[in-house]
Amino acid sequence: MSAPIDTVERKGLSPRQRAQRSRWIQYAILIALVLVAAFTADWAQIVSVFFKPQYIKAAFEDGLMQALVKTLEYTAGAFVIGLLGGTLLALMRLSSVGPYRWIATAYIEFFRGLPAIVVFIAFSLLPLAFEGLTIPLDPYGVVWLALGIVAAAYMAEVIRAGIQAVPKGQIEAARSLGMPFGLATRKIVLPQAFRIVLPPLTNDLILLVKDSSLVFIIGTSAEAYELTGFGRDLANTYANLTPLVTAGFCYLIITLPLGILVRRLEAKAARAR
Amino acid sequence: MALVEIKNLHKSFGTNHVLRGIDFTVEQREVVCVIGPSGSGKSTLLRCVNLLEVPEEGQVIVRGEDITDRDCHLDAARSQIGMVFQQFNLFPHLNVLANCTVAQTTVLKRGSAEAEKIARANLDRVGLNDKVLAYPMQLSGGQQQRVAIARALSMDPQLMLFDEPTSALDPELVGDVLTVMRKLALDGMTMLVVTHEMAFAREVADRVVFMDAGVIVEQGPPAEVIGNPQHNRTRNFLARVLNPTHVEPT
Numbered sequence: 099m100s101a102p103i104d105t106v107e108r109k110g111l112s113p114r115q116r117a118q119r120s121r122w123i124q125y126a127i128l129i130a131l132v133l134v135a136a137f138t139a140d141w142a143q144i145v146s147v148f149f150k151p152q153y154i155k156a157a158f159e160d161g162l163m164q165a166l167v168k169t170l171e172y173t174a175g176a177f178v179i180g181l182l183g184g185t186l187l188a189l190m191r192l193s194s195v196g197p198y199r200w201i202a203t204a205y206i207e208f209f210r211g212l213p214a215i216v217v218f219i220a221f222s223l224l225p226l227a228f229e230g231l232t233i234p235l236d237p238y239g240v241v242w243l244a245l246g247i248v249a250a251a252y253m254a255e256v257i258r259a260g261i262q263a264v265p266k267g268q269i270e271a272a273r274s275l276g277m278p279f280g281l282a283t284r285k286i287v288l289p290q291a292f293r294i295v296l297p298p299l300t301n302d303l304i305l306l307v308k309d310s311s312l313v314f315i316i317g318t319s320a321e322a323y324e325l326t327g328f329g330r331d332l333a334n335t336y337a338n339l340t341p342l343v344t345a346g347f348c349y350l351i352i353t354l355p356l357g358i359l360v361r362r363l364e365a366k367a368a369r370a371r
Numbered sequence: 372m373a374l375v376e377i378k379n380l381h382k383s384f385g386t387n388h389v390l391r392g393i394d395f396t397v398e399q400r401e402v403v404c405v406i407g408p409s410g411s412g413k414s415t416l417l418r419c420v421n422l423l424e425v426p427e428e429g430q431v432i433v434r435g436e437d438i439t440d441r442d443c444h445l446d447a448a449r450s451q452i453g454m455v456f457q458q459f460n461l462f463p464h465l466n467v468l469a470n471c472t473v474a475q476t477t478v479l480k481r482g483s484a485e486a487e488k489i490a491r492a493n494l495d496r497v498g499l500n501d502k503v504l505a506y507p508m509q510l511s512g513g514q515q516q517r518v519a520i521a522r523a524l525s526m527d528p529q530l531m532l533f534d535e536p537t538s539a540l541d542p543e544l545v546g547d548v549l550t551v552m553r554k555l556a557l558d559g560m561t562m563l564v565v566t567h568e569m570a571f572a573r574e575v576a577d578r579v580v581f582m583d584a585g586v587i588v589e590q591g592p593p594a595e596v597i598g599n600p601q602h603n604r605t606r607n608f609l610a611r612v613l614n615p616t617h618v619e620p621t
Binding site: 267268270271273274276277278281286289290293 | 423446447449450451452453454456458460461462463464473474477478479519523526
């Protein structure tokens, strides 16, 4: 205790100095990489391939907004089918009747394990396999069905978890008021379950927005193009990637606000707990 | 005729034989308090009265109807039996008024105006007519439990079951709930109450039932069971409850 601190010989840097030095090195590497990229890349070429203003303008004139609306329509319809189907499957999985549970489990495992693109290819071949088969509301019917049956499998698991997260006391309270099981489920359990699963369901909606791009597999007519089909078609026409990039940004316009919404909902749910 | 008649009730959870042959009755307008150590089966007994737990053996007869019979209209019978839980179990997505009307309109098929009038009258009865539009989360535990009582009363029950209604409450909130229950008893409501509140049982109960290890050890007027218990088990339990800091010599 008698040795004054300033006489203690220190080797090298203090921990704080070391942390500071490490941070400076990281910044230096980053700046170096940016400079290398800035000086070696052919910026004129990059801009003319990915961001050529005249093709951005052309994309708008050729119906970018219409394709955006189609993407939204395809997603919304599929979400409704997924939500209804997912709720039904979730209730089946929790049913006391064995076969309902088995059917729901088989469906969910099957469509969750299958690449969505396989389902779409199957739907595109259906009219060939079954001659004269028509799915109503062309092209919406096919798209909603193909996207919806896959989405239902994902949403079913989310909704089932939500139903199981509702405390048992809730159904007991409802039943002791004389509510039959179905009524108690509808009026008491499901509203609370959906509140619990709102954030993960919104995540599923984001996935669905992106999966709607698979519609181009089905081979719709040009008027029915959603963003990806539209961007791809136009990029082929002009032999330039700008229309595809423009369409890509349109996805972000949809998905980024949804992502922010998810974070808000999660924060709100955390506060309520 | 007794309002509730329980005959030879047996209930097990796995290998745990919780109720080992219970026989007892509750008369119209009677207030019965069930006391006993935790794990004695008193809550299970209460939950068998509206068949939240299904007994393996025995009968529960409510107003002459055997509700353990599979052909009995259980939901109709349940709507006549109010239940108040330890954890309140209010519906968190509905406001106070809707908590008290949802079963009236869906089960009893009352019109919404009538249901609302009845709900408001019962909320007034428990002293919460200024909270009708609040959500359960915004209320204290004591207020939530009083809403739960009003919710049950709105069904015009023949019988009210209370499952340790004050055990989850902060001590200073217990009094409000007990006051409401005392008033109910004075109004002539038939009540079956599982409780640890000995003062309440002594003052309000017509009869006290002491349970231990799945059987009824003794029952009678509170002055006898609490004031002058005949069985050792009852005496030991009461000594522990009434004087919790006392350490028994072993």
